[in-house]
Amino acid sequence: MIEFWLAAGLLLLIALGFLLIPVLRERRAQQEEDRTALNVALYEERVAELQEQQTDGVLSRAQLDSAQAEAARELLADTDGTQPKVDKRLGKTAPAVIALLVPVLAMAMYLHFGASDKVELTSELAKPPTSVEEMTQRLERVVAAQPDSAQGLFFLGRAYMSQNRPADAARIFERTAAVAGREPQLLGQWAQALYFAAGKQWSAQIQALTDEALKADPKEVTSLGLLGISAFEGKRYQDAIDYWQRLLVQLPADDGSRAPLQGGIDQAKARLLASGGQVTASSDAAKAPATVGIKVRVELGEALKAKVQAGDTVFVFARATNGPPIPLAVKRLTVADLPVTVELADADAMRPDLKLSSYPEVQLMARVSRAGQPVKGEWIGRGAPLASDTTAMQHLTIDTPDL
Structure with missing residues (x-):
């Protein structure tokens, strides 16, 4: 935020410069005009002295003419380059008032129409909380x-x-x-x-x-x-078991929330049996965790092999054809790993509520990013939309500029 105000202050100084420079030039012209008037007065005084000396017989007529010509040459030399008189003046009060009003009005208009709060917020968000x-x-x-x-x-x-x-x-x-x-x-x-x-x-x-x-x-x-x-x-323990079983089968095998969720299911079963009830196996209870996975072979186009570096990051991901833009499953590799075969599954989800098995159709992509940014890179390979439960091996070739 300090940088913003410094820049704003610099712009105000530049604006004041455009306003005050003409005023300073006018004052300089006034000084030159006053000096010219003084030179003319001195010339007239010199001519009067010469005429008085000629009357007293000190100077002859020829000497008088010569002295007057010399005085005239000196006057011309002193006034050479002087600008013509301009009868337009702002005075001293008007420039001072305008110079004061310019920054005041600029600040008032910015606070009313500007976005200083957003500038400050952007600067603040750049720092981690x-x-x-x-x-x-x-x-x-x-x-x-x-x-x-x-x-x-x-x-x-x-x-x-x-x-x-x-x-x-x-x-x-x-x-x-x-x-x-x-x-x-x-x-x-x-x-x-x-x-x-x-x-x-x-x-x-x-x-x-x-x-x-x-x-x-x-x-x-x-x-x-x-x-x-x-x-x-x-105390509707059977319903609790059914809901939690439906949730459990969606979690990957290595998900950390599986253990506490299974503990809740076991506790609900124990309380149901203690109350004289009977646990009924739901249709989802016997299902194993979701095993949806897509195998894909990722290769680099021949034309790009001389342009990439071994340490460049490669992101292989699946995105819903009709759904959120965030990838449903992601693998991070390097160019040195290519060609490689990977499997994208629910365990590779970026968010637990957005998984590969939750969407019927997805698109496979592979991106080379020298800066390591998953959303933007230099080259990309795209596959055609396909069912998320596809079992056949897929192929991706990275050969297109990532525009």
């Missing part, structure tokens, strides 16, 4: 500056949930839905915030949100987990 509270405050300012930013609203709602502020989170998720649409993942987050804000009391609104989310995406993880929690709290 030192605490969760500071991060939340920054997100609040982002939302205030960009109220239609769905991404800013969503992350602010998540920040409120991490600070145990579910009521604030529910309010923000509702705004996000109005801006970004009623995405299943968003509806699940909204329902969860409402549930905890109400002291773990179920309501018709929460039920409607989870129903809508699961209708659009039967594998929506937040809604499944929330319904399981509600069923467990309500």
